[in-house]
Amino acid sequence: MRYELYYWPTIQGRGEFVRLALEDAGADYIDVARTDTGMEAMMDLLEGAEVNHPSFAPPFLKAGEQLIGQTANILLFLGPKLGLTPKEEAGRLWVHQLQLTIADMVTEVHDTHHPIASGLYYRDQKPEALRRAADFTAARLPKFFDYFEAVMERNPGGDEYLVGKTATYADLSMFQMIAGLRYAFPRTMKKLEPDYPRLLALHDRIAARPGVAAYLASERRLPFNQEGIFRHYKELDG
Numbered sequence: 001m002r003y004e005l006y007y008w009p010t011i012q013g014r015g016e017f018v019r020l021a022l023e024d025a026g027a028d029y030i031d032v033a034r035t036d037t038g039m040e041a042m043m044d045l046l047e048g049a050e051v052n053h054p055s056f057a058p059p060f061l062k063a064g065e066q067l068i069g070q071t072a073n074i075l076l077f078l079g080p081k082l083g084l085t086p087k088e089e090a091g092r093l094w095v096h097q098l099q100l101t102i103a104d105m106v107t108e109v110h111d112t113h114h115p116i117a118s119g120l121y122y123r124d125q126k127p128e129a130l131r132r133a134a135d136f137t138a139a140r141l142p143k144f145f146d147y148f149e150a151v152m153e154r155n156p157g158g159d160e161y162l163v164g165k166t167a168t169y170a171d172l173s174m175f176q177m178i179a180g181l182r183y184a185f186p187r188t189m190k191k192l193e194p195d196y197p198r199l200l201a202l203h204d205r206i207a208a209r210p211g212v213a214a215y216l217a218s219e220r221r222l223p224f225n226q227e228g229i230f231r232h233y234k235e236l237d238g
């Protein structure tokens with residue numbers, strides 16, 4: 001099975017959470033919108049009147065005849081196929097719950113620079129962004145980190161992963177969160193990091209996995225930039 005991933009071609013964005021799972025597992029996939037005619041193919045699937053189960057927005061995944069959207073839903077589908085989720089249902093739901101919480105966090109990161117409207121420029125919502133980012137860095141980010149650090153601490157499988165004794169797609173996504181937050185909020189992260197030793201160790205553990213390490217060193221890994229979810233505006237950083 002060759003998976004087809006559809007996502008905007010110039011940013012890591014939400015597509016990166018899916019990409020990391022595919023890359024970690026060495027899955028056969030094509031990043032369709034990065035190919036010559038790929039954007040056209042993606043827009044056809046987004047807007048085509050004949051498409052069943054259309055997605056509201058990328059990322060979405062084509063697996064044979066199945067078209068699956070929503071990042072956490074794609075990962076719920078891929079997890080068992082890529083060996084990145086527990087075998088039993090309770091464990092799979094727990095990983096899914098953590099992934100949905102990461103999705104909430106992603107939205108809050110996005111809203112630090114676009115608190116009013118995605119369709120407006122940052123410069124047109126800067127006063128609101130300053131207020132939103134101040135609350136995010138002072139209150140929300142530590143609250144999310146406290147939660148995930150405690151999840152690791154209480155994991156009956158040990159404190160190396162969020163769930164169980166081996167990596168799941170939620171661990172890969174947490175790696176991406178920490179990498180992105182370091183890009184967007186370097187000053188804030190420097191202050192917060194000493195309080196979250198398990199999360200930071202998890203970041204390094206995931207980065208060292210052979211599939212992830214090879215991906216990060218490849219041209220397929222786009223650099224963070226000012227178009228994605230994680231953007232660095234000095235004035236928003238604590």
Ligand SMILES: N[C@@H](CCC(=O)N[C@@H](CS)C(=O)NCC(=O)O)C(=O)O
Pocket residue numbers: 013014015057058059069070071072103
């Ligand atoms: N909840 C969805 C959000 C998808 C989403 O917002 N995608 C962005 C790019 S990261 C997009 O293309 N949005 C266009 C829009 O909302 O109109 C997910 O997690 O996949």
